[in-house]
Amino acid sequence: MKxxxxxxxxxxIRELKAYKPEEILCPIRMEANENPFTINSSLKERVxxxxxxxxxxxxxxxxxxDLRKQISAKSGxxxxxxxxxxxxxxxxxxxxxxxxxxxxKVLFPVPTFSMFGIIAKSFGVNTIEIPLDxxxxxxxxxxxxxYEKNLPKIIFLSTPNNPTGNCFSENKILxxxxxxxxxxxxxxxxxxxxxxxxxxxxxxxxxxIILKTLSKVGMAGLRVGYLIASKxxxxxxxxxxxxxxxxxxxxxxxKVILTNNEIVESQxxxxxxxxxxxxxxxxxxxxxxxxxxxxxxxxxxxxKTEKDADAIHRKLTEExxxxxxxxxxxxxxxxxxxxxxxxxxxxxxxxxxxxxxQ
Amino acid sequence: MKxxxxxxxxxxIRELKAYKPEEILCPIRMEANENPFTINSSLKERVxxxxxxxxxxxxxxxxxxDLRKQISAKSGxxxxxxxxxxxxxxxxxxxxxxxxxxxxKVLFPVPTFSMFGIIAKSFGVNTIEIPLDxxxxxxxxxxxxxYEKNLPKIIFLSTPNNPTGNCFSENKILxxxxxxxxxxxxxxxxxxxxxxxxxxxxxxxxxxIILKTLSKVGMAGLRVGYLIASKxxxxxxxxxxxxxxxxxxxxxxxKVILTNNEIVESQxxxxxxxxxxxxxxxxxxxxxxxxxxxxxxxxxxxxKTEKDADAIHRKLTEExxxxxxxxxxxxxxxxxxxxxxxxxxxxxxxxxxxxxxQ
Numbered sequence: 001m002k003x004x005x006x007x008x009x010x011x012x013i014r015e016l017k018a019y020k021p022e023e024i025l026c027p028i029r030m031e032a033n034e035n036p037f038t039i040n041s042s043l044k045e046r047v048x049x050x051x052x053x054x055x056x057x058x059x060x061x062x063x064x065x066d067l068r069k070q071i072s073a074k075s076g077x078x079x080x081x082x083x084x085x086x087x088x089x090x091x092x093x094x095x096x097x098x099x100x101x102x103x104x105k106v107l108f109p110v111p112t113f114s115m116f117g118i119i120a121k122s123f124g125v126n127t128i129e130i131p132l133d134x135x136x137x138x139x140x141x142x143x144x145x146x147y148e149k150n151l152p153k154i155i156f157l158s159t160p161n162n163p164t165g166n167c168f169s170e171n172k173i174l175x176x177x178x179x180x181x182x183x184x185x186x187x188x189x190x191x192x193x194x195x196x197x198x199x200x201x202x203x204x205x206x207x208x209i210i211l212k213t214l215s216k217v218g219m220a221g222l223r224v225g226y227l228i229a230s231k232x233x234x235x236x237x238x239x240x241x242x243x244x245x246x247x248x249x250x251x252x253x254x255k256v257i258l259t260n261n262e263i264v265e266s267q268x269x270x271x272x273x274x275x276x277x278x279x280x281x282x283x284x285x286x287x288x289x290x291x292x293x294x295x296x297x298x299x300x301x302x303x304k305t306e307k308d309a310d311a312i313h314r315k316l317t318e319e320x321x322x323x324x325x326x327x328x329x330x331x332x333x334x335x336x337x338x339x340x341x342x343x344x345x346x347x348x349x350x351x352x353x354x355x356x357x358q
Numbered sequence: 359m360k361x362x363x364x365x366x367x368x369x370x371i372r373e374l375k376a377y378k379p380e381e382i383l384c385p386i387r388m389e390a391n392e393n394p395f396t397i398n399s400s401l402k403e404r405v406x407x408x409x410x411x412x413x414x415x416x417x418x419x420x421x422x423x424d425l426r427k428q429i430s431a432k433s434g435x436x437x438x439x440x441x442x443x444x445x446x447x448x449x450x451x452x453x454x455x456x457x458x459x460x461x462x463k464v465l466f467p468v469p470t471f472s473m474f475g476i477i478a479k480s481f482g483v484n485t486i487e488i489p490l491d492x493x494x495x496x497x498x499x500x501x502x503x504x505y506e507k508n509l510p511k512i513i514f515l516s517t518p519n520n521p522t523g524n525c526f527s528e529n530k531i532l533x534x535x536x537x538x539x540x541x542x543x544x545x546x547x548x549x550x551x552x553x554x555x556x557x558x559x560x561x562x563x564x565x566x567i568i569l570k571t572l573s574k575v576g577m578a579g580l581r582v583g584y585l586i587a588s589k590x591x592x593x594x595x596x597x598x599x600x601x602x603x604x605x606x607x608x609x610x611x612x613k614v615i616l617t618n619n620e621i622v623e624s625q626x627x628x629x630x631x632x633x634x635x636x637x638x639x640x641x642x643x644x645x646x647x648x649x650x651x652x653x654x655x656x657x658x659x660x661x662k663t664e665k666d667a668d669a670i671h672r673k674l675t676e677e678x679x680x681x682x683x684x685x686x687x688x689x690x691x692x693x694x695x696x697x698x699x700x701x702x703x704x705x706x707x708x709x710x711x712x713x714x715x716q
Contacts, residue, residue: 038415086603101369206363220416239375239376239480257414
């Protein structure tokens with residue numbers, strides 16, 4: 001008998017592939033839905049000053065107390081209703097770990113944020129994918145039908161939705177929250193770019209959970225996500241949270257940046273302006289270049305190409321502009337996603353796209 | 359029908375309690391097995407300089423390429439045999455996620471590092487706990503008997519073992535690695551304080567996995583652990599690793615500190631000296647104070663008290679010295695654990711212990 005490692009792996013893991021972020025080196029990076037602006041030198045100074053006072057040899061504050069207080073001061077949510085994760089990814093993992101047995105199901109519309117499905121599958125939890133309608137909105141009738149049949153433990157709704165960019169209808173989301181007994185996770189990763197939030201609904205709906213992240217507003221490198229829910233749900237998640245899941249440096253840096261929130265807010269406004277600029281410019285590329293952009297409430301725009309999207313994507317990288325290639329069979333056929341860049345990056349992208357899509 | 363959140367929680371999670379690090383405020387903290395020394399101002403300067411060049415708005419390097427290269431340069435292990443985690447805790451979680459179905463079992467001697475059991479239980483995996491022998495060494499006969507009966511998927515061995523402080527017999531560990539078909543995880547979190555490692559055994563044993571951490575040698579705040587194993591095992595773990603599990607700041611800071619490894623090494627030597635000092639001093643407290651220290655190869659010392667350990671622990675905190683109270687029914691009855699401190703902290707601890715244990 002010899003050791004066969006592959007046979008020891010859990011069955012549902014064997015067929016998974018490792019998630020690999022795009023690694024093409026391009027001077028202009030508009031592929032990862034990051035904030036394209038860095039922080040100014042005065043804020044950077046304050047971040048470094050704060051970091052210099054952290055004792056690296058000591059474990060972090062397990063409860064991220066100061067950071068949660070700062071989030072609370074900014075949002076009005078009580079600190080005890082907030083739990084911090086090593087990115088939203090870890091919070092999704094915690095939710096599935098706490099609530100889903102093997103036979104349980106999670107439901108989400110597709111296309112959407114890929115980690116809902118990837119994480120569920122890595123835990124052997126069944127995923128139910130309900131296609132969005134032709135407007136990229138939730139297909140409420142289909143979700144309800146599937147809910148009755150499958151009774152999913154968790155329903156994930158990302159609004160604005162990635163990669164489509166639109167907000168789902170508020171009424172449909174409320175209907176799902178109020179008329180199901182699932183945990184409804186509203187992922188508001190991109191909500192800063194449209195100003196809509198379901199936080200007010202938390203006091204009415206104990207099955208509602210809201211996910212937030214600092215990754216889209218300028219702090220992707222820190223890996224700080226947070227989850228807002230009833231104290232009851234928060235306390236359950238603390239049971240399975242790794243004691244030191246959030247490191248000292250990220251807690252410290254995030255706290256300082258959030259204290260100077262007007263800088264983040266002004267960058268968000270610039271990104272919204274950039275999005276509207278890109279939308280207008282992309283609309284002009286219909287006739288000659290065959291480009292059709294979709295409406296966006298986020299910091300990125302999804303667009304369809306008449307010509308082969310793979311070729312356009314490849315040629316754009318040759319022009320030094322990296323965007324996200326989502327081309328695959330199904331609703332995203334010939335679809336590409338561009339993250340809003342700095343003004344000069346937006347110009348360069350439009351110029352390059354005109355050149356390669358003609 | 360009303361929503362009952364508690365009924366939605368996985369059964370195995372319901373009975374768990376959240377892990378709460380000790381939160382007593384004391385000027386002298388010798389409870390968490392941290393390195394008591396901070397880095398000097400010149401190294402801190404270099405860390406801050408490196409951090410100042412990181413774009414916080416961009417996602418981290420998913421593969422922690424530079425950090426793994428630096429670990430490789432220091433250890434001689436190939437970068438592709440290393441995977442970085444958000445602390446060892448996350449790596450333990452990844453191992454259980456990848457390899458353990460619900461009915462699977464993991465085995466470890468007790469007392470040992472509590473997270474092996476806590477994480478396994480949070481995933482509903484069965485734990486088999488085999489008591490250490492009277493010398494705190496592995497009970498090889500009992501482990502083998504249990505192995506035959508239970509065929510555990512993973513065996514966790516922490517050496518030097520926390521909280522007992524001793525290294526397990528090398529021959530017994532080798533016997534377990536070579537004569538079982540389990541994955542054998544040797545947790546070398548404290549190995550820097552004794553110089554022993556099983557890295558050389560990796561080329562002979564494809565079921566061997568080694569865990570390392572930077573938490574005990576001065577970087578607990580960063581949350582950087584790493585796992586060394588065959589490329590086959592590493593590739594399996596990448597399938598379920600969250601894409602950005604290690605943040606940019608911690609990767610950057612750890613890389614700089616490891617580049618200046620002579621500082622870490624000199625601190626390790628000072629800690630070993632401090633441990634030997636504490637051991638000698640504790641041995642002197644047998645007759646009058648009723649203290650019996652156990653031999654240690656780590657950066658902490660376990661000791662037994664004749665009087666009530668809870669009272670001694672409480673009185674020590676009143677004296678401003680926080681150590682770890684492990685007093686519980688079973689082999690750790692009246693046991694306390696003290697982490698080696700700076701020389702003046704070691705003196706203060708001994709002085710306080712003499713006072714409160716008399």
